[in-house]
Amino acid sequence: MNVGKTVAAIAGLAALYFTAAKLGLTLAFLNASATAVWPPTGIALAALLLLGTRVWPGVFLGAFLANLTTAGTLVTSLGIAAGNTLEALLGAYLVNRFAGGRDAFDQAQNIFRFVLLAAMISTTVSATMGVTTLSLSGFVRPGDYGPVWLTWWLGDAAGAIVIASFVLLWSRHRRVTWTREQMLEGAFLLVAVLVVAGVVFGGLFSFEYLTVPLLAWAAFRFGPRETATVIVLLSGIAIWGTLHGAGPFLAATQNASLLLLQAFMAIMALVNLPVAAVVAERRRAEERLRESEQRFRTLYQRERGTVDILQRSLLPTRLPTIPGLMVAGRYVPAAPEPLGGDWYDVFPLAGGRVGLVMGDVAGHGVGAAAVMAKLRNALRAYAMEGHSPKDVAERLNRVMERGEMASVVYLVLDPVRWHVSYFNAGQPPPVVLEPTGAVKFLEQSSIPLGTRIPRSYDEHEVDLTPQSILLLYTDGIIETRTQGAEARLTKLERAVAGRPATDLDGLLAHLLNQILGENAPIDDAALLAVAASPLDPGRFHIELAALPDSLATLRNALRQWLPHIGATAEEIFAVTTAVGEAAANAIEHAYGPKEAAFEVEALVETGRLAIAVRDKGRWRTPRGPMRGHGLKMMRELMDSVEVASGPEGTMIRLSHTLRNAARP
Amino acid sequence: MTDPLAAVRVILKGDVVIASLEGEVDLSNAHDIREDILASIPNTAAGLILDLTKTVYLDSQGIQVLLDVTELLGVRQQRIRLIVPKAALIRQVLLLASLASVLSLDPTMEDALANLQATDL
Numbered sequence: 001m002n003v004g005k006t007v008a009a010i011a012g013l014a015a016l017y018f019t020a021a022k023l024g025l026t027l028a029f030l031n032a033s034a035t036a037v038w039p040p041t042g043i044a045l046a047a048l049l050l051l052g053t054r055v056w057p058g059v060f061l062g063a064f065l066a067n068l069t070t071a072g073t074l075v076t077s078l079g080i081a082a083g084n085t086l087e088a089l090l091g092a093y094l095v096n097r098f099a100g101g102r103d104a105f106d107q108a109q110n111i112f113r114f115v116l117l118a119a120m121i122s123t124t125v126s127a128t129m130g131v132t133t134l135s136l137s138g139f140v141r142p143g144d145y146g147p148v149w150l151t152w153w154l155g156d157a158a159g160a161i162v163i164a165s166f167v168l169l170w171s172r173h174r175r176v177t178w179t180r181e182q183m184l185e186g187a188f189l190l191v192a193v194l195v196v197a198g199v200v201f202g203g204l205f206s207f208e209y210l211t212v213p214l215l216a217w218a219a220f221r222f223g224p225r226e227t228a229t230v231i232v233l234l235s236g237i238a239i240w241g242t243l244h245g246a247g248p249f250l251a252a253t254q255n256a257s258l259l260l261l262q263a264f265m266a267i268m269a270l271v272n273l274p275v276a277a278v279v280a281e282r283r284r285a286e287e288r289l290r291e292s293e294q295r296f297r298t299l300y301q302r303e304r305g306t307v308d309i310l311q312r313s314l315l316p317t318r319l320p321t322i323p324g325l326m327v328a329g330r331y332v333p334a335a336p337e338p339l340g341g342d343w344y345d346v347f348p349l350a351g352g353r354v355g356l357v358m359g360d361v362a363g364h365g366v367g368a369a370a371v372m373a374k375l376r377n378a379l380r381a382y383a384m385e386g387h388s389p390k391d392v393a394e395r396l397n398r399v400m401e402r403g404e405m406a407s408v409v410y411l412v413l414d415p416v417r418w419h420v421s422y423f424n425a426g427q428p429p430p431v432v433l434e435p436t437g438a439v440k441f442l443e444q445s446s447i448p449l450g451t452r453i454p455r456s457y458d459e460h461e462v463d464l465t466p467q468s469i470l471l472l473y474t475d476g477i478i479e480t481r482t483q484g485a486e487a488r489l490t491k492l493e494r495a496v497a498g499r500p501a502t503d504l505d506g507l508l509a510h511l512l513n514q515i516l517g518e519n520a521p522i523d524d525a526a527l528l529a530v531a532a533s534p535l536d537p538g539r540f541h542i543e544l545a546a547l548p549d550s551l552a553t554l555r556n557a558l559r560q561w562l563p564h565i566g567a568t569a570e571e572i573f574a575v576t577t578a579v580g581e582a583a584a585n586a587i588e589h590a591y592g593p594k595e596a597a598f599e600v601e602a603l604v605e606t607g608r609l610a611i612a613v614r615d616k617g618r619w620r621t622p623r624g625p626m627r628g629h630g631l632k633m634m635r636e637l638m639d640s641v642e643v644a645s646g647p648e649g650t651m652i653r654l655s656h657t658l659r660n661a662a663r664p
Numbered sequence: 665m666t667d668p669l670a671a672v673r674v675i676l677k678g679d680v681v682i683a684s685l686e687g688e689v690d691l692s693n694a695h696d697i698r699e700d701i702l703a704s705i706p707n708t709a710a711g712l713i714l715d716l717t718k719t720v721y722l723d724s725q726g727i728q729v730l731l732d733v734t735e736l737l738g739v740r741q742q743r744i745r746l747i748v749p750k751a752a753l754i755r756q757v758l759l760l761a762s763l764a765s766v767l768s769l770d771p772t773m774e775d776a777l778a779n780l781q782a783t784d785l
Binding site: 351 | 688690723725727728754760
């Protein structure tokens with residue numbers, strides 16, 4: 001604050017103090033200089049707390065002038081002014097030091113400290129200095145020292161509590177953000193205060209405790225600021241009534257009446273302001289709690305959203321089409337919330353084989369989902385590089401960081417021979433449902449990945465009966481709160497036994513229904529089922545990417561189908577080779593670098609096999625001498641070969657009469 | 665990377681390289697197989713016997729590999745024989761389209777060894 005402002009503040013304070021003091025001194029009945037109503041103490045204290053102690057000359061000036069113009073001498077006025085100033089300085093110092101300073105009325109504990117330090121202790125300075133000065137100058141008779149001192153002290157104390165709380169609270173909380181309803185309620189409260197105070201202190205019903213509910217209303221429904229306001233209003237009306245000879249505080253003398261009134265108001269303030277502060281504190285705490293809850297909820301939902309996105313992006317959105325195989329997968333998130341970390345995967349491998357994965361990362365949340373992403377991608381990469389299950393397991397174990405753990409089962413299925421090679425690191429045993437309805441488990445397993453104990457993992461091989469169903473699942477399926485894994489496994493066995501291999505989606509739905517019923521699993525659960533597609537002996541159809549690797553897939557699919565139409569080994573070789581040439585031409589000649597597909601369709605009719613290989617490119621003129629050899633080979637191996645090329649693409653028609661011509 | 669479709673296994677018998685081609689050869693791996701076979705023959709070798717007994721599939725790209733190897737060895741003045749058993753399914757592919765005149769086929773290892781020694785360069 002600069003000098004000009006300080007001087008202005010001092011002058012303003014002096015004027016305010018002077019006015020309030022003159023008002024108080026009009027109520028001095030026992031002694032011209034001692035009054036039971038002394039608001040200046042509260043004004044001085046609040047001013048020093050809000051503006052700083054440097055404005056003390058305002059207190060001195062106001063007090064000096066008010067006293068000089070009322071009674072006594074220059075000396076008594078100086079003494080009294082000095083006492084008032086010291087009282088304010090001491091009070092401000094103690095409140096700043098021990099009671100929260102200008103925010104003293106925001107906390108119950110500080111209010112009690114304020115009352116003790118500023119209202120009861122520091123006021124003794126003013127009372128003692130004032131009354132002593134008056135006594136020494138002969139303005140107070142020696143016998144009156146006690147009653148005058150008490151009047152002085154109580155007036156100052158009441159002023160400190162009632163006025164300072166009002167001023168401090170309103171200057172520290174200026175913004176009024178009331179809703180329409182609150183404004184209405186405030187108006188009701190004001191009317192109630194005026195009516196009740198009028199009734200009580202006007203003498204209609206002189207029962208001062210009628211004011212208590214009004215203070216409780218203000219404290220609980222509004223706040224400290226409004227409570228202090230009600231106290232000031234009640235004090236004013238009470239003084240007015242008492243001076244007019246009405247109300248509950250009427251005593252033998254005017255002074256005694258005012259002392260009673262001030263004591264009552266001080267105690268009302270002492271009780272109700274802390275209550276209002278506590279209510280406000282609780283409201284603020286609730287607000288903070290709500291905010292922090294909201295913040296945590298947002299964070300939590302963000303994490304859950306992340307887990308969800310990761311989980312979705314890592315599960316196959318569409319299972320790959322693998323010739324000769326049907327595949328179905330299900331992922332059931334745990335209740336009440338998905339944990340993440342379970343995954344399954346299906347991908348084609350060279351030679352018409354297929355990789356099947358079921359994995360479960362220990363832990364949950366974003367961390368588990370991230371480990372799962374790493375393992376899923378590493379496993380795919382190693383598998384597609386042609387590593388055996390054993391090598392894949394050992395390499396996966398090496399990409400695990402300290403503290404990460406996962407159980408993974410990885411199977412390589414050859415759908416032609418129904419031969420499986422696999423490793424199982426800690427997953428529940430895969431189930432094989434045989435065509436007879438019998439259920440077998442692939443029991444061989446080792447400990448989970450990430451345990452760092454085994455440097456090598458065992459690879460197991462097993463020949464399955466063709467037309468079996470292979471079922472992989474995570475322990476979320478077999479573990480529940482109410483039943484142990486053993487009982488669940490038995491239930492799984494029973495649920496799967498005897499189910500036909502025609503509808504895998506139906507099988508998985510049936511399984512989930514039988515095992516979980518209406519309950520969501522306690523851990524995420526994943527299921528993957530694989531079976532041979534039922535072959536149609538009358539028709540073969542496949543669509544493949546126009547990539548060299550598709551050739552092996554095509555051959556394997558043909559080798560599965562051709563025996564069903566009675567083709568001999570030589571015929572299988574001849575057809576496979578001829579169709580392979582047609583397909584290789586489709587791949588090599590018909591397409592540029594962009595991804596494309598070709599399809600092969602074969603029909604059998606009265607012992608004659610008609611095959612069509614279609615693409616959407618153009619059959620280019622063969623380059624080099626051997627390029628034409630593919631065409632030559634097809635002609636040698638098949639009865640007839642037709643190449644039809646157009647802007648839509650190329651179609652090669654092959655036909656072959658089966659040696660074991662259709663036996664109707 | 666190990667080729668999941670086919671593998672070339674090589675042994676030396678005196679100054680003759682015997683390479684066995686096992687598996688299937690098509691557009692996807694023909695180039696690699698060609699490199700594998702050529703890498704197995706040192707300049708010092710008198711010749712190569714390429715054993716196709718365990719070759720279960722051979723498309724026109726695979727045949728091109730055999731022609732390339734035969735031509736290259738001819739340039740290097742090294743001899744080559746291919747073992748293709750009489751009952752082998754791929755035999756019909758190798759016999760067609762006048763390949764028989766370019767490729768030297770033998771049904772057994774004994775025939776191949778004998779013919780390799782007898783071949784004039």
